[in-house]
Amino acid sequence: MISVSDISKSFGKKGEIKALSHINMEVREGELFGLLGPDGAGKTTLFRIVTTLMLPDSGLVTVGGYNAVKDFKILRSKLGYMPGRFSLYQDLTVAENLTFYASIFNTTIEANYHLIRDIYVQLEPFKARRAGALSGGMKQKLALCCALIHKPEVLVLDEPTTGVDAVSRKEFWQMLRRLKDEGITILVSTPYMDEASMCDRLALIQQGLILDQGTPDGLVSGFPDRLLSLATPDIYRAKAIVEKIDGVDDAYIFGESLHIKTAALNEKAIAAALAAHGVAAGEVRSILPSIEDVFLAKMHDVS
Amino acid sequence: MTTFLLILKKEFRQIFRDPAILRLIFLMPVMQLILLPFAADYEVKNIKVGIIDLDHSDYARQLISKLEHSSYFRLAAYSSDHHEGLEWLESEKADLFIEIPPRFEASLIRENKASLQLFVNAVNGTKGNLGSAYTMGIIQQFNQEIRKDWFEFPKFNPEPFITVIGTSLYNPYMDYQRFMVPGILAVLLTMTGGFLSALNIVKEKELGTIEQLNVTPISKIQFILGKLVPFWLLGFVILTLGLLVSYVVHGIQPGTNIGNIYIFAALYLLAIVGFGLLLSNFTSTQQQAMMVAFFFMLIFILLSGLYTTIESMPPWARKIAYLNPLTYLVDAMRMVLLKGATLRDLWPHIRVISAIGFVLNFLAIYTYRKRS
Structure with missing residues (x-):
């Protein structure tokens, strides 16, 4: 039309x-x-x-x-x-x-x-x-x-x-x-x-x-990687640490939690890395991306 | 055509709903026409005159009483001290002073001549000029009177007198109101016709309503005409109101050629409404439009022959004045209201105003197209 x-x-x-x-x-x-x-x-x-x-x-x-x-x-x-x-x-x-x-x-x-x-x-x-x-x-x-x-x-x-x-x-x-x-x-x-x-x-x-x-739905399912989410009171330090881990494509603060876009790593690897730096991270979960995650990922790709 | 009528209906509805615009259209012109002509008067009255009398003779007293009885002067100070005069001017106690020298009467009688000295505060040029001219006139008169006193006996006057008796045509009492009222009415017509229409168009831009209107089948021409026609019509309402006020308050009878004013005003409003449209094309907020309108209004008024004659302007200003549409309306109004001009008399003005109107509207439509 x-x-x-x-x-x-x-x-x-x-x-x-x-x-x-x-x-x-x-x-x-x-x-x-x-x-x-x-x-x-x-x-x-x-x-x-x-x-x-x-x-x-x-x-x-x-x-x-x-x-x-x-x-x-x-x-x-x-x-x-x-x-x-x-x-x-x-x-x-x-x-x-x-x-x-x-x-x-x-x-x-x-x-x-x-x-x-x-x-x-x-x-x-x-x-x-x-x-x-x-x-x-x-x-x-x-x-x-x-x-x-x-x-x-x-x-x-x-x-x-x-x-x-x-x-x-x-x-x-x-x-x-x-x-x-x-x-x-x-x-x-x-x-x-x-x-x-x-x-x-x-x-x-x-x-x-x-x-x-x-x-x-199509946009969400087109999200290429795994998306992990964790909640921690020390969110800015956690972000700084996670960003440096090999295999993490992108990490960004999403509301009160930290979203981590990664193809290679799983929940345990992230939790272990944070623990090694002494950051008390709660549960690291694998989540379904929202449109906003898709948007941020695409923006990241373009820039 | 129906669309156009719908737009007109909407415009009138909006105009009549806005109390500020209504006041602007109906109250303001009436108030201004009633009050301003009384105030905007060139006649300089109540000139404060000071006298330094160093003679104290009979002739000196005669001259002083002559000045005192003129309606132009008010005796503000009197002294026998030469130094005080300049102080009066300084402190604005007096606008001018005359110094009557010692032995004024004596030299007038013995030597047949005497001199007076006149000091004028020329800060306000008009007042200074007129003040000294009036004083000169009175002294001249005084001079002639005393000459008559002396030369009464000879049968033949050795120096012939030429007496000029003036008759003022069209405005027999040289009444400034009669001169100003048509001019002020012309200004008021310009304000509503040109500037209110411009503000109205800009308002649609500023509030974004034009955006919604643009996605409708309303064409640009319909939109523009819908804006201009109401103000063109309101111009006639103001003109009629204004003519009524000038008749009732100022006693200016429009005479039988009153229709000519309407014919000329129709053309003039067309030109000035085009000017308003042109203005609106180059501004996007009402504030901008106001400022630009104010700028042009000042030029229009000062260079229109409303207050000062165009012939006495420097050549460059004269050129602007002849391009100024208000010049022609002011003149045409005076011609019809004071001289009862016919259409044939107005013909040169009609030709010029039509040309100005054509150019302004052409430019307005051209720039309007280009910008959208």
């Missing part, structure tokens, strides 16, 4: 700031596709190119077979875009915003009410309130409604869950799953690694490069 091939984009007078370099990405029809990456990875730039708001320096983007550069007029009625920043009229009410966006697409709220019903019932009590006076979560819901009101074929959401509390985030992803069931192709970006499992497929992006893409 969305095909991104060899897209590059630079900023600055001489193009010295590379935002995207040779991006290739494929989003299939009816899929919930996630673009996962930290701040500044190039997610918004890529989305702006996909939504016809920005011209790429090179490469080709097609959405539903339409060229994002040449056929931008047709595409704009097929796309629903929710920018990362709240971009509705703060001085208009909830109902006025929604009516405005429905009517410029030549449709009405009633015509596509089934799409937004679940979200809109939560907004309804605040119908007459100005959008600027809504809470953060409610603003997100209104923005989603406005992006959906013309029944787009493709919905592009730029970091919709950033700055939203944990419960609302979960709720938001459930809404996206339901929209996917309506047959809408969804492309969504997020900096939160734990949201990866909510996507059908995802791409990992860092510094304008796609590190990897695939299903969440």
